[in-house]
Amino acid sequence: MSIGTAIGELKKELPPEVVLVAVSKFHPAEAIMEAYDAGQRVFGESRPQEFRQKAESLPDDIVWHFIGHLQTNKLKMVLPYADMVESVDSLHLLEAIDGWCREDGKVQDILLEMHIASEETKQGFSRDEILQVLRSSSSFSGVRILGLMGMATFTDDESVIRSDFARLVSLRDEAKRTLSGLLPEKFGLLSFGMTHDYRIALSMGADIVRIGTLIFGERS
Numbered sequence: 001m002s003i004g005t006a007i008g009e010l011k012k013e014l015p016p017e018v019v020l021v022a023v024s025k026f027h028p029a030e031a032i033m034e035a036y037d038a039g040q041r042v043f044g045e046s047r048p049q050e051f052r053q054k055a056e057s058l059p060d061d062i063v064w065h066f067i068g069h070l071q072t073n074k075l076k077m078v079l080p081y082a083d084m085v086e087s088v089d090s091l092h093l094l095e096a097i098d099g100w101c102r103e104d105g106k107v108q109d110i111l112l113e114m115h116i117a118s119e120e121t122k123q124g125f126s127r128d129e130i131l132q133v134l135r136s137s138s139s140f141s142g143v144r145i146l147g148l149m150g151m152a153t154f155t156d157d158e159s160v161i162r163s164d165f166a167r168l169v170s171l172r173d174e175a176k177r178t179l180s181g182l183l184p185e186k187f188g189l190l191s192f193g194m195t196h197d198y199r200i201a202l203s204m205g206a207d208i209v210r211i212g213t214l215i216f217g218e219r220s
């Protein structure tokens with residue numbers, strides 16, 4: 001299937017209010033332009049250098065989401081170009097982004113990445129850490145915390161994926177219920193679902209899905 005066809009098929013399947021992030025990491029600019037020509041405008045990248053290179057050379061109306069692990073010494077490669085940083089996975093990184101943006105006069109839209117998978121290696125905040133950050137969100141004036149992001153365990157067992165995603169949904173709901181006065185304005189977006197589990201994510205109310213392989217093919 002061509003990239004344009006894949007985008008068209010996906011768009012038919014997604015409810016209109018769901019944002020499709022086309023994850024173009026490891027794929028060349030030409031592949032992004034094929035998706036762009038099919039009408040896609042939101043793209044996701046996970047490596048700072050590659051992200052900067054693409055953001056600098058591709059059309060200005062592309063909306064860029066950074067979705068990979070970000071080290072604090074690479075902020076300058078990412079923050080000037082990012083419309084959204086979905087993968088804020090530690091307090092250390094959050095504070096660094098906040099500081100950088102205050103100095104730069106930018107307010108960065110971000111999501112907090114929650115550790116929902118059973119694999120040890122996946123990054124992210126715990127439930128308690130996220131509640132704590134949200135409680136003190138007014139002290140971070142350089143960022144707008146718009147919601148949460150997560151990646152499920154890599155498995156074919158749908159019940160495991162569902163229970164991982166459910167932790168993300170229930171934390172968002174709990175935060176809205178218990179922290180209402182303290183929450184950042186507009187907080188509530190959930191980004192979850194990739195190529196192998198996006199249908200489950202849609203059925204559970206994802207606002208943003210991040211899909212790479214289904215659109216661009218396997219990464220080499």
Ligand SMILES: *Cc1c(COP(=O)(O)O)cnc(C)c1O
Nearest residue numbers: 023046067194195210211212213
């Ligand atoms: C690579 C990546 C995706 C897309 O994965 P696919 O399986 O290719 O759809 C989504 N989210 C994150 C955080 C990723 O790193």
